[in-house]
Amino acid sequence: METGSKDLLKGARNFDQQVLGEIYDLYSGKLYAYAVRLLGSQDLAEECVADTFSRFLQALKNGGGPQDHLQAYLYRIAHNWITDTYRRQPPPSLELKEELAAQDKSVELRTEERMQQNRLRRALRMLTEDQRQVIVLRFLEGMENEEVAAALKKEVGAVKALQHRAVASLRRILASFEDRKNEDTNG
């Protein structure tokens, strides 16, 4: 649960540089990780974080912005940014074509890891927006249901139901990927 969100927002509305710096330090790293998970690109993730905070400032300037649940609000902006990016870009390939250089792990292991990540990113993109958000916020970002509800602007009960459907859909999509892979291998 977020603590001190209201105090921070009070300072942010006054454009207090110290408070705004605190907000950035508190949330920019989490938003960056969130964006990297979904986009698979550090550059795009930086862009996402910059735009998210910029939109937050614009909202404050126009007298808008959240009254509470600042973290959920920022995640919602980032989520919208990522969804827009999805519309512009093709989904990641399920196959790896190139380039994985061996670093600390073997090339094979890195390749396998990257394939798993792309597979999951692709599966998440096939969910509805709300389903994707609930899966990521709940199981990857580790948020409680109340915060996920704030981010989605839904009741907690609705979030639980959504989560149930999202998990089932994700499982089904991943299973279909597995089936296709087996078909390719066998025939």
Next chain:
Amino acid sequence: MDDPLDPQLSAELDALKNVPERPMQAAARGRMQFLQEAASLAPALVQPAVKQKTSWNVFGFLPLFGKKPAGWAVRLALILAIAAAMLGTGGAAAVYAAQDSLPGETLYPVKTWGEDVLLTFASSPQTELNLNLEFAERRKSEIAALLYEDEELAAQSILRLQNHLQNAVRASELVNGEDALPSMLRLRDSLEYQQRLMEQLQENNHPAIEAEMNQPRQMIQEQMRIVENQLLEEEQKLRDQNQIQQQLQQPLQTGMPEQQGVEDQQNQLQGEGGQQRKGQGGQMQQTALPENPAIAATPTATLFPTGEAIQPGNGNYQSGKEAPPMPEEKQPGSGK
């Protein structure tokens, strides 16, 4: 959890749990741009972070300069005009004459008053940074003249020096563009001077001054760290710009397919730049070298030349030409 994941799905999701660490420079740059944007969006609401706290701020309500920083000549003319209006032409002459005064002399308060007025009218972080750096140079000259003559008077200049540098560091976090790099280099020089001065004071036992010090060494080191990070960022910006320029020239030789790559590069840099995407990119320097010679060529040795001590009346030091010397060790009372 309300809907526990089965182990297989949980393992699938684990693939995305570990993400690469965010580069520190990108994080620092993003933070700086965010705060700059905040400052630009709320000019009427925000008290500039670097505004000098002074009892002379009675002129702060005068919107005389609008948004553009005025030049030195205009500012000095304004001070003289104010002084003339308040004190008659004799007063204006006093402000002018006070520029060479030292702590303890009759006109010294007029000198610092003039500085405070300039700082009050400073209308941008860059102007405030430059003014604080300029006044820090004056303090260095005063310290050089007084340290072994009158410790208590020298302490006044040291305290004002600390104040100028503290404000300069704060202002430096809000500046960018072509003017930022030279200012940052000057600031680093001044901070190094301050650090060495502290060491010298400690070594040579100046109890009256040490009692007046209000900045522990850790704070000075922290200021150094901030400025070093900002210099690294500026240097990186120049390298990125240089790289893009090089790549922009390549498609002319190799044909169109490269163009997309260049655009990607530009997008990437703009992405890192965040707010620069929104129109500030033009402030970046267009020409750059892989290694910034300005940074590399600032030898520490030249920061503290062992030349002759600055004499009283030599306060108008012009930065970039010659650094004021560290005060020479003399026997107390050996004369000016």
